[in-house]
Amino acid sequence: EPEVTQTPSHQVTQMGQEVILRCVPISNHLYFYWYRQILGQKVEFLVSFYNNEISEKSEIFDDQFSVERPDGSNFTLKIRSTKLEDSAMYFCASSNRGRSYEQYFGPGTRLTVT
Amino acid sequence: AQKITQTQPGMFVQEKEAVTLDCTYDTSDQSYGLFWYKQPSSGEMIFLIYQGSYDEQNATEGRYSLNFQKARKSANLVISASQLGDSAMYFCAMRDLGRNNFNKFYFGSGTKLNVKP
Numbered sequence: 001e002p003e004v005t006q007t008p009s010h011q012v013t014q015m016g017q018e019v020i021l022r023c024v025p026i027s028n029h030l031y032f033y034w035y036r037q038i039l040g041q042k043v044e045f046l047v048s049f050y051n052n053e054i055s056e057k058s059e060i061f062d063d064q065f066s067v068e069r070p071d072g073s074n075f076t077l078k079i080r081s082t083k084l085e086d087s088a089m090y091f092c093a094s095s096n097r098g099r100s101y102e103q104y105f106g107p108g109t110r111l112t113v114t
Numbered sequence: 115a116q117k118i119t120q121t122q123p124g125m126f127v128q129e130k131e132a133v134t135l136d137c138t139y140d141t142s143d144q145s146y147g148l149f150w151y152k153q154p155s156s157g158e159m160i161f162l163i164y165q166g167s168y169d170e171q172n173a174t175e176g177r178y179s180l181n182f183q184k185a186r187k188s189a190n191l192v193i194s195a196s197q198l199g200d201s202a203m204y205f206c207a208m209r210d211l212g213r214n215n216f217n218k219f220y221f222g223s224g225t226k227l228n229v230k231p
Contacts, residue, residue, distance in 0.1 A: 031217060042224055043159070043205060048217035056218040091159060102149070103219065105159035 002026045004106035006092050012112045013082055021077045021109045023092030032075045033093040033103060034067065036060070043091070049075065082113045118206050120222035127196045128230050134181070135191040135225045137206030146210050148189040150180065153203040153224070162204075165189055196229045203227075 005024045013019050025032050034046040047057040049067055066078045075094075079086055089110050093103040117140040127133035139148065150162040165173045165180045173180045181190040193200055206222040 033217075033219070035219075035221075043207075043221040045219055045221070050217060058218075089157060093159075102161055102164060104161070105151075107158050110157075 004092055004094055004104050006090075006106035006109050008109060009107065010110045010112070012114065015084060015113055016081050019079050019082055019111065021079075021090050021092075021111070023075045023077070023106055024073055025075055025092065025094030026096075026104055027073070029094035029096045029104075031055075031095045032067075032069070033095075034077045035091040035093065035105075036088040037091065037108075038088045046077070079111075082111075084113050087111055087113045118208055118220050118222035120206055120225050122225045123223070124226045124228070126228050126230060127193075129198060130195055132192060132194045133196055133227065135193070135204050135206075135227065137189045137191065137222060139187050139189060139206075139208050139220075141187075141208065141210065143210055146208055148180070148182070149207040149209065149219075150178070150189075150191045151205045151207060151221075152200075153205060155202070159205075163191065193227075198229050198231060201227060201229045 004026055007022045011019055030050060032049040035043050036046055037043045044060060045058050047061045047067055048055045052069060064080045068076050089108045091108045092106040095103045119138045121136055125133060146167045148165045152160045152162055163173050163175045163178045163180050165182045172182050177194045179192045181192055203224045203226050205224045208220045
């Protein structure tokens with residue numbers, strides 16, 4: 001069964017450093033998303049991406065964040081200058097056209113900013 | 115503003131019994147989708163069930179059913195015959211199918227379900 005994959009599973013970085021989180025969505029999916037979940041808290045929408053551009057973003061997704069689909073298979077989230085409060089689990093998800101637009105989530109990348 | 119409310123931070127249920135997890139939502143849109151996801155302690159998000167706002171019948175997927183009451187804006191998840199493996203965090207979510215916020219999902223704060231043997 002096809003699945004969304006994410007690398008790395010855990011990333012530790014120092015405050016102020018840039019990080020790139022990688023995702024490989026399901027191959028025939030058209031819509032891609034990033035979410036974050038601070039430990040013990042709810043899942044928060046960051047951004048959705050369709051047709052090579054951002055279709056929606058939340059207020060969390062400020063100028064420090066960017067997304068890219070560099071090669072038709074990967075979908076990346078870049079945080080330019082990490083802050084302590086960026087420490088969270090980051091989930092990538094993808095979906096296809098269909099009645100439910102059901103999203104398939106990746107296993108997540110745990111980002112720890114020290 | 116759209117909002118999902120899950121009022122039960124934690125629930126206990128005896129194995130083999132049924133349990134209802136509450137979810138209410140707030141939207142002014144006529145067209146939307148409602149989802150439930152399960153998050154076990156391992157952290158992954160697992161899709162459980164979907165209900166469209168125009169669906170006339172309540173959605174069912176195996177032991178999961180969604181008690182959709184549109185006038186009350188509630189979309190409660192019912193798990194029948196609970197199993198120990200059902201112990202997890204459960205999130206209710208909504209997707210707006212209208213023109214604005216077309217591709218944005220809103221999640222509730224979650225309910226932690228513990229199934230007792």
